[in-house]
Amino acid sequence: MPTAAAARGSRNGRGPAWGKIIAFLVFCIALAAAWRYTPLSELVTAQKIFEWARAVRQVPWAPVIVILAYIPTAFLMFPRPLLTLLTVVAFGPWLGFSYSMVGIVVSALATYYAGRVMKKETVRRLAGRYYDAASKALRRHGLMAMTAMRIVPAAPFAVEGILAGAMRVKVWHFTVGTALGVLPGVLATSVFGQQITAALEDGGINWWIVGGVILAFAGMIWFFKRQLSDKH
Numbered sequence: 001m002p003t004a005a006a007a008r009g010s011r012n013g014r015g016p017a018w019g020k021i022i023a024f025l026v027f028c029i030a031l032a033a034a035w036r037y038t039p040l041s042e043l044v045t046a047q048k049i050f051e052w053a054r055a056v057r058q059v060p061w062a063p064v065i066v067i068l069a070y071i072p073t074a075f076l077m078f079p080r081p082l083l084t085l086l087t088v089v090a091f092g093p094w095l096g097f098s099y100s101m102v103g104i105v106v107s108a109l110a111t112y113y114a115g116r117v118m119k120k121e122t123v124r125r126l127a128g129r130y131y132d133a134a135s136k137a138l139r140r141h142g143l144m145a146m147t148a149m150r151i152v153p154a155a156p157f158a159v160e161g162i163l164a165g166a167m168r169v170k171v172w173h174f175t176v177g178t179a180l181g182v183l184p185g186v187l188a189t190s191v192f193g194q195q196i197t198a199a200l201e202d203g204g205i206n207w208w209i210v211g212g213v214i215l216a217f218a219g220m221i222w223f224f225k226r227q228l229s230d231k232h
Helices: 004-012 016-037 046-058 062-076 080-091 093-117 120-127 130-141 143-151 157-166 171-202 207-231
Strands: none
Touching (some): 046 062, 046 080, 062 080, 062 093, 062 157, 080 093, 080 171, 093 157, 120 130, 120 157, 130 143, 130 157, 143 171, 157 171, 171 207
């Protein structure tokens, strides 16, 4: 039952996906307000941000450092969209998107192999009530279950990875499922990061693009939830 949480969310009209979308909107509004109405506007100026971005790009090992930075964020539950946003500002939308995707997959694999070496009881305590349904889904459906869990997470990112490792999900199922599941969110964050960069350069954000990305993000999540629910 890889989509039990998604199906419940769809029936109730308030699934985890909508919570993520609302949180993303609140984050965007709060960030814009902070830059405009707080002392942050004086400390974090466009010039300083671009100086920082240029400095990061000039470090030879910067891409490797950024990719590896996703590993502790997974275990510490640091908001990944914020790291992705900073990566896009530093490297641009295409490289920023690519480094973020690689970093997220690498961090996911770190949690997976952590789960491989953990005792089952430790994983059970860590996952709590999520353990039984998720472990059954992972055993039965592999790739589809992993994709569904990443699109509509019912547990923290690291917990899902640890559980998948403990259940001995095929590595390629885990990797591809994670990449497909996080793709909509990384795309949305990358586009928003590009708009942040444009705002810092010329003082304007194209809110039509931001709104379109948010709607596309919501639509992709709805589509995947519907497809996965229909299959099960």
